[in-house]
Amino acid sequence: MKCYNEMSREELLEEKASLEKAYEAYKAMGLSLNMARGKPGAEQLDISMPMLDVLNSASDCTDEGTDCRNYGILDGIPGVKKMFADILDVQPDEVFVGGNSSLNMMFDTITTFMVKGVAGCKPWLTQEKVKFLCPVPGYDRHFGITEYYGIEMINIPTDENGPDMDMVEKLVSEDEAVKGIWCVPKYSNPTGITYSDETVRRFAALKPKAKDFRIIWDNAYVIHDVSDTPDSLLSIMDECKKNGNEDLPIIFASTSKITFPGAGVAVMACSKTNMDVLKARYTKQTIGYDKLNMLRHQRYLKDSAGLRAYMEKHKAVIAPKFKCVLDALDKEVKDTGCAAWTKPNGGYFISVDVLEGTAKEVVRLCKEAGVVLTGAGATFPYGSDPKDSNIRIAPTYPSVDELAKAADIFCVCTKLAAVNKLMA
Amino acid sequence: MKCYNEMSREELLEEKASLEKAYEAYKAMGLSLNMARGKPGAEQLDISMPMLDVLNSASDCTDEGTDCRNYGILDGIPGVKKMFADILDVQPDEVFVGGNSSLNMMFDTITTFMVKGVAGCKPWLTQEKVKFLCPVPGYDRHFGITEYYGIEMINIPTDENGPDMDMVEKLVSEDEAVKGIWCVPKYSNPTGITYSDETVRRFAALKPKAKDFRIIWDNAYVIHDVSDTPDSLLSIMDECKKNGNEDLPIIFASTSKITFPGAGVAVMACSKTNMDVLKARYTKQTIGYDKLNMLRHQRYLKDSAGLRAYMEKHKAVIAPKFKCVLDALDKEVKDTGCAAWTKPNGGYFISVDVLEGTAKEVVRLCKEAGVVLTGAGATFPYGSDPKDSNIRIAPTYPSVDELAKAADIFCVCTKLAAVNKLMA
Numbered sequence: 073m074k075c076y077n078e079m080s081r082e083e084l085l086e087e088k089a090s091l092e093k094a095y096e097a098y099k100a101m102g103l104s105l106n107m108a109r110g111k112p113g114a115e116q117l118d119i120s121m122p123m124l125d126v127l128n129s130a131s132d133c134t135d136e137g138t139d140c141r142n143y144g145i146l147d148g149i150p151g152v153k154k155m156f157a158d159i160l161d162v163q164p165d166e167v168f169v170g171g172n173s174s175l176n177m178m179f180d181t182i183t184t185f186m187v188k189g190v191a192g193c194k195p196w197l198t199q200e201k202v203k204f205l206c207p208v209p210g211y212d213r214h215f216g217i218t219e220y221y222g223i224e225m226i227n228i229p230t231d232e233n234g235p236d237m238d239m240v241e242k243l244v245s246e247d248e249a250v251k252g253i254w255c256v257p258k259y260s261n262p263t264g265i266t267y268s269d270e271t272v273r274r275f276a277a278l279k280p281k282a283k284d285f286r287i288i289w290d291n292a293y294v295i296h297d298v299s300d301t302p303d304s305l306l307s308i309m310d311e312c313k314k315n316g317n318e319d320l321p322i323i324f325a326s327t328s329k330i331t332f333p334g335a336g337v338a339v340m341a342c343s344k345t346n347m348d349v350l351k352a353r354y355t356k357q358t359i360g361y362d363k364l365n366m367l368r369h370q371r372y373l374k375d376s377a378g379l380r381a382y383m384e385k386h387k388a389v390i391a392p393k394f395k396c397v398l399d400a401l402d403k404e405v406k407d408t409g410c411a412a413w414t415k416p417n418g419g420y421f422i423s424v425d426v427l428e429g430t431a432k433e434v435v436r437l438c439k440e441a442g443v444v445l446t447g448a449g450a451t452f453p454y455g456s457d458p459k460d461s462n463i464r465i466a467p468t469y470p471s472v473d474e475l476a477k478a479a480d481i482f483c484v485c486t487k488l489a490a491v492n493k494l495m496a
Numbered sequence: 497m498k499c500y501n502e503m504s505r506e507e508l509l510e511e512k513a514s515l516e517k518a519y520e521a522y523k524a525m526g527l528s529l530n531m532a533r534g535k536p537g538a539e540q541l542d543i544s545m546p547m548l549d550v551l552n553s554a555s556d557c558t559d560e561g562t563d564c565r566n567y568g569i570l571d572g573i574p575g576v577k578k579m580f581a582d583i584l585d586v587q588p589d590e591v592f593v594g595g596n597s598s599l600n601m602m603f604d605t606i607t608t609f610m611v612k613g614v615a616g617c618k619p620w621l622t623q624e625k626v627k628f629l630c631p632v633p634g635y636d637r638h639f640g641i642t643e644y645y646g647i648e649m650i651n652i653p654t655d656e657n658g659p660d661m662d663m664v665e666k667l668v669s670e671d672e673a674v675k676g677i678w679c680v681p682k683y684s685n686p687t688g689i690t691y692s693d694e695t696v697r698r699f700a701a702l703k704p705k706a707k708d709f710r711i712i713w714d715n716a717y718v719i720h721d722v723s724d725t726p727d728s729l730l731s732i733m734d735e736c737k738k739n740g741n742e743d744l745p746i747i748f749a750s751t752s753k754i755t756f757p758g759a760g761v762a763v764m765a766c767s768k769t770n771m772d773v774l775k776a777r778y779t780k781q782t783i784g785y786d787k788l789n790m791l792r793h794q795r796y797l798k799d800s801a802g803l804r805a806y807m808e809k810h811k812a813v814i815a816p817k818f819k820c821v822l823d824a825l826d827k828e829v830k831d832t833g834c835a836a837w838t839k840p841n842g843g844y845f846i847s848v849d850v851l852e853g854t855a856k857e858v859v860r861l862c863k864e865a866g867v868v869l870t871g872a873g874a875t876f877p878y879g880s881d882p883k884d885s886n887i888r889i890a891p892t893y894p895s896v897d898e899l900a901k902a903a904d905i906f907c908v909c910t911k912l913a914a915v916n917k918l919m920a
Contacts, residue, residue, distance in 0.1 A: 109567065111566060111567050112566065114563065117557075117563065117565045117566060120565075121553040121554075121555075122553050124551050124552050124553050124555065124788075125552050125553045127548050128548050128549050128552070129545040129546050129548050129549045130545075131545075131548065133541075139538065139541065140758055140759075141541045141544075141756040141757070141758055141759065142535060142536065142541060142756070142757050142758055143533065143535050143752075143757040143758060144758070171595045171596070171785070171786070172595070172785065172786045173782045173783065173784075173785075175781070175782055175783065176781050176782040179780060179781040179782070180781075183607060183611065186611055187607065187610055187611055187621060187645070195621070197611060197619070197621055197622070198621070198622075213780075213783075216779075216780045217780050217781075220776075220777070220780040221611070328567075332565040332566070332788060333565070333566050333567040333783075334563075334564055334565055334566055334567060334568070334784060334786060334787040334788060335564075335565065335786045335787065335788035335789065352644075353644070355640075356603060356637075356640045356641050356644040357599070357600050357603040357604075357641075358597045358599055358600040358603070359597065359599065359637075359757075360597075360758060361595070361596065361597075362595070362596045362758060362759045362786065362789065363758040363759065364548075364756060364758060364759035365759060365786065365789070
């Protein structure tokens with residue numbers, strides 16, 4: 073197939089007719105497929121069913137002397153703290169184990185800084201202006217938190233090494249209103265890229281103008297490989313400590329995509345200074361999170377080695393799904409030159425940049441044909457993609473068979489929207 | 497025994513000598529007993545062990561078509577909403593099911609009003625002055641939340657019918673800075689009293705000066721009877737609706753003292769107007785709470801009738817513990833006239849008013865003899881009991897044998913502190 077840019081009007085017309093025919097055929101199938109959210113599929117959930125047997129009516133529910141059924145222990149049971157400390161390259165006493173949602177812990181962290189402040193500074197809510205840096209494309213739920221609080225969001229372009237660090241350094245060192253940055257440093261949502269060692273080192277060496285600037289380091293996909301050549305990520309905490317910057321990062325992770333999305337265990341990790349501020353809130357907010365669920369996880373997954381080994385099971389299910397979508401894109405779209413995409417070694421997404429000005433149209437066409445995608449623009453603050461080009465594909469939820477159809481439809485829609493745009 | 501007030505100095509001296517002897521004997525026993533927190537004992541936790549068998553690796557984890565293992569459903573699964581709607585006398589669509597802690601839901605509610613406001617009013621954090629009414633004695637963790645946010649707390653005296661409603665009505669109708677009131681309307685923490693019908697009706701008929709005034713109705717002990725003549729509480733929501741005041745109450749409850757304190761299910765209920773404000777936050781804060789734990793609870797407890805019947809099991813364990821403490825007080829302290837206490841029909845506490853100016857000393861003496869009580873003053877805002885008289889006794893955690901010893905020690909300490917005070 074020829075590149076669309078090199079096609080004559082006649083050739084484009086012919087391509088358009090052929091694509092419309094294929095599109096109508098798909099539409100007639102009355103499909104209902106969903107590639108919208110980073111949701112594990114049923115087969116992945118089944119992997120963790122044995123965890124439900126770990127605690128039963130005959131179980132001893134004590135852990136190191138603590139009855140996990142009762143009140144008590146604010147920051148989580150020791151085994152889970154240790155397991156995640158290993159995974160996140162931090163110390164166990166830097167870890168706080170929460171409920172079932174790391175998003176909730178991020179929200180509460182931002183909330184604390186809004187109402188109480190951090191680093192002895194005034195609460196963000198009472199500061200004249202608060203800005204957040206948002207590497208794009210990024211995670212819509214991150215942007216949702218800062219938007220909820222009226223925090224001004226600034227787009228930071230990213231490439232295969234991570235955010236544009238020249239821009240980050242400049243803004244962070246010059247503008248006291250810049251209080252934070254949203255990062256998904258490994259298998260980033262949605263591009264799947266992992267921050268390079270240099271990027272991590274530059275983050276760790278930041279000299280923020282604002283004493284209360286913080287890096288929200290959402291390591292959601294820290295061990296979520298889909299390839300046999302996984303990426304590796306430098307320890308942000310170790311690097312920060314080298315620079316006396318250990319108060320910069322606040323790190324998050326969870327088992328949402330390891331055990332059960334609806335019933336996992338979330339954690340955060342940070343320096344003692346930050347933890348003191350956050351624990352002052354936790355102490356008032358709750359007597360403690362669900363320790364039985366922590367215990368269930370600990371006894372089931374054992375330790376960080378057990379956790380890493382466990383991820384192989386997920387990889388076996390997910391890798392073919394990534395391959396399915398990527399193969400379709402390679403086969404159907406590559407030669408046309410009307411889209412570019414990432415081939416991640418892990419995470420939950422494939423990020424596709426379709427022809428500029430056609431992302432919304434591609435999503436609409438897909439929806440008409442029964443394939444739901446994440447809304448175009450969702451990967452940008454305020455839901456606004458300046459180029460109307462980025463689409464996030466989440467290949468994990470459908471079965472491979474469904475996915476093959478959905479991917480084909482996506483390819484047809486991507487090409488059809490491009491041809492229409494080129495001929496307009 | 498004679499009333500201390502009627503004793504001669506000589507008689508008091510004799511009593512003191514006898515009490516000191518008893519006290520030293522207890523001290524020599526090197527006991528370690530705890531009546532500090534409203535914590536279920538191990539026997540109560542054992543009641544709910546079969547709940548851990550409800551979901552196992554062979555279970556169908558779907559509920560009305562929703563896979564409870566996965567992401568989804570922000571406000572909780574329908575069966576749990578219905579169960580608690582029945583218990584709390586509200587509609588299912590007025591219920592939101594959260595994580596394991598109703599305290600957390602209260603904290604987040606106050607936080608929302610602090611940073612976003614409610615009823616179209618400015619966020620409390622940006623209003624000049626915010627005050628909360630605090631019926632005393634009350635629940636220390638409630639006061640902890642308002643103290644954390646720098647909200648000024650005003651003591652409201654309570655009697656057997658609930659808070660002094662003349663004072664509540666006056667303050668609420670005259671002072672726009674009064675934004676809320678903490679209530680534990682049934683088997684109140686710590687007095688164990690239940691608000692009378694008239695009290696509930698007067699709450700429901702309040703005409704607050706502040707449009708954003710809210711009643712925090714913590715119905716923590718809604719079905720937690722310890723007697724065969726339980727109290728009954730009028731439905732605050734029904735009464736409020738009669739007055740067009742349905743936006744006033746925000747209701748909370750949980751299974752923390754029904755199943756597992758560390759792994760229960762918490763709920764809140766409120767009008768649509770309030771729910772919209774709170775859901776605007778929940779939507780950004782989380783994808784949803786632990787639905788597997790909700791499902792576990794629903795399948796185990798079935799419905800509100802099942803829940804009510806289940807409470808009989810707790811009553812059978814707790815009632816003898818309440819009796820043990822009350823019998824000791826009756827036998828050892830009553831005639832001396834040096835303390836007064838409540839005889840609650842439910843809840844988790846016995847509230848004792850010892851001789852004015854001796855509560856701290858009683859707690860200290862008990863501690864020296866190996867019996868930990870809630871700190872004196874904890875039942876008042878800022879930890880400050882103006883009369884230094886109220887002590888909260890939590891009889892549920894120790895065994896009856898331990899409790900008998902602890903109650904005896906408490907009686908001795910109460911009398912010893914009184915005698916010392918009277919002779920000073």
